Amino acid sequence: MSDDRRGGNSPLPFNKVKIEDNFWGPRIRTNAKQTIPTQFKQLEDTGRLAAFKLEWKPGMEPVPHIFWDSDVAKWIEAAAYTISVQSDASIEAMMNKTVDLLVSSQQPDGYINSHYTVVEPENRWTNLRDCHELYCAGHLMEAAVAHYRATGKRTLLDAMCKYADYIDSVFGVEPGKKRGYCGHEEIELALVKLYEVTGNDRYLKLSEYFIEERGYLPHYFDQEAIARGEKADEYWAKTYAYCQADVPVREQTTIAGHAVRAMYFYSGAADLAGINNDSGLFSVLESLLDNLTTKRMYLTGGIGPSASNEGFTTDFDLPNETAYAETCAAIGLILWSHRMLRFDLDSHYADVMERALYNGSLSGISLDGTRYFYENPLASSGSHHRQKWFDCACCPPNITRMIASLGSYVYFYNDTDAIVNLYVQGEGQLEIGGRHITLKQETNYPWDGNVAITVQVDQSSTFALKLRIPGWSDGVEVSLNGEPLEAADVEKGYLKINREWRNGDKVELNFPMLVKRIYANPNVKQDSGMVAMQRGPIVYCLEGVDNSIQPHKILLPDDAEFEAVFEPDLLGGVVTIIADALCLDDQGWDGVLYNDTPPAARQCTIKAIPYYAWDNREPGWMSVWLRNG
Ligand code: FUB
Ligand code: ZN
Secondary structure, eight states, rough: OOOOOOOOOOEEOOGEEEESSSHHHHHHHHHIIIHHHHHHHHHHHHHTTTGGGGOTTTSSSOOTTTTTTHHHHHHHHEEEHHHSSSOHHHHHHHHHHHHHHHTOOOOSSSOOOOOTTTTTGGGGTTTTHHHOOHHHHHHHHHHHHHHHHHHOHHHHHHHHHHHHHHHHHBBBBSTTOOOOOOOOHHHHHHHHHHHHOOOOOHHHHHHHHHHHHHSSSOHHHHHHHHTTTTTTTTOSSSGGGGGHHHHHHHHGEEEBBBBHHHHHHHHHHHHHHTTTTTTHHHHHHHHHHHHHHSSSSSSTBBBBBBBTTOOOTTOOOOOOOTTTOOOHHHHHHHHHHEEEEHHHHHHHHHHHHHHHHIIGGGGBTTTTTTBBBOOOOESSOOOOBBBBBBOOHHHHHHHHHHHHGGGTEEEEOOOSSEEEOOOSSSSEEETTTTEEEEEEEEEESOOEEEEEEEESSSSSSEEEEEOOOTOOOOOOHHHEEEEESSSSSEEEEEEEEEEEEEETOOOEEOOOOEEEEEOOOOOOOOGEEEHHHHHHHHEEETTTTSSSSSSEEEEEOTTTTEEEEEESSSTSSSSEEEEEEEEEEOTTTTTSOOSSSOOOEEEEEEEEEEGGGGGGSSSOOOOEEEEOO
């Protein structure tokens, strides 16, 4: 394996992180027991697994789709992450069967693709713009790395190295190679993983090539279209900004186009910036992320409002009911912000990551782990519901691999620091300066802001403990071994306690967790005059099942009092928010459509639940934003 050349912070691998809380623990168990097996069945039933047998012949149904391989690959990743933390013979058997099938489909030159190998072999690498070959290859590489790390078996890893070597022989700037790159980014970040696990620079260089080549003129997608006999200016998506290829990455200033593609691309670019210590590239990414989070992101961390391009539109255009906000896009934002945080330990990246994690991505899966949202709107009149699967099934295995790998987001470490990014009860086992250190977290986060961290060391060790102060908190009380800690340093939103730690030293944090009223920038016309509720990292919504008055008739007064109540039997145990509000009365409006006096408002009580948990009970309306009254 390669040395970590990022110089900065390394995520603690999730098999060194124990999650023992009542929030994520049940989700991770459900992921293993329900989600992974039911998704495996979907992969079987829909023909995605059988496609790797390469038995398809013209006229047969179903025809292996161009990106089916990616669904299988993400599922393998989820399975591998799951068994890394908790052995599970049944998942391992499903995973090994899948891996064997996949490897058996490899062509003598290294190529793997269940669509192109049998459906249109003559068209291999002829439409990188639309046809996802390198995207699928990237997901397969990620699966291979996860499988190798989980099992130590090189079967899939060797196959994917062979595939990557072949891809490297086809693409690049050297004479005779194609100067292409994928219309759907993904392979860039995957090659970095392959480089990290093998130490082979070739994969890093190939990733760098794909990242830097994108967007240069003459445009590869134009040339490729002409070679297919099409007109270069007849691109169905109209602009290469759709796939972040209108200009080279270093000239990009605005988050545009397809949201998932953008997130994966900038994740790969952030990896590259970190490894090469490339502050120029990093500052491009910083500005892009800033553009996203200050002008184009939903309160939930959902991104990409428009269904037509599955992506971005214009600044401050954030419609609620028609929000596309694909689950994969919120997951992509987690991937990207996590990489930015690694390079630059600034808690505002962790805030973005946490927002997308607890809200806009987690909403993508039902509490029972068997139904999914592809789109994550912030309002619904009652017709939007989770589905068991989709023809385009990118989101289900994506949220599954995210939940299975949660541990890797919690801690970072480097030669001198142990860093806590997320508060999750359990423990992390770190090596700092050759010393083995366990950090034990006790907390009921995200339901309250009290966190106790106990340091366990064999012998006294000097290191800095860096603890994130979440952006949502208005302050923090800190104590060390029961004594208030008045003069702790804070660097970029991380509290730093540098000392010689003794076994059993305990830091206690208290982030007061109040219900906050949240308002949107006045330029967001869809939220004008509206208010939302957030408590800690959790964004709330109202659902019809708890509230008899429809949301457009509810006004939340400025002085509304909120009561946060933990309800152990509701939605797996959640804090709900009860508030006094005003509800517009339709008494006296029977048969009257317009009147010169406004409707009367009466006192009413409303109940809000965490956004991620909506649509898990009786179907009905939902709204995050309410009228501010
Ligand atoms: O194109 C592959 C995946 O399908 C994308 O990431 C999603 O947005 C969906 O279009
Ligand atoms: Zn998706």
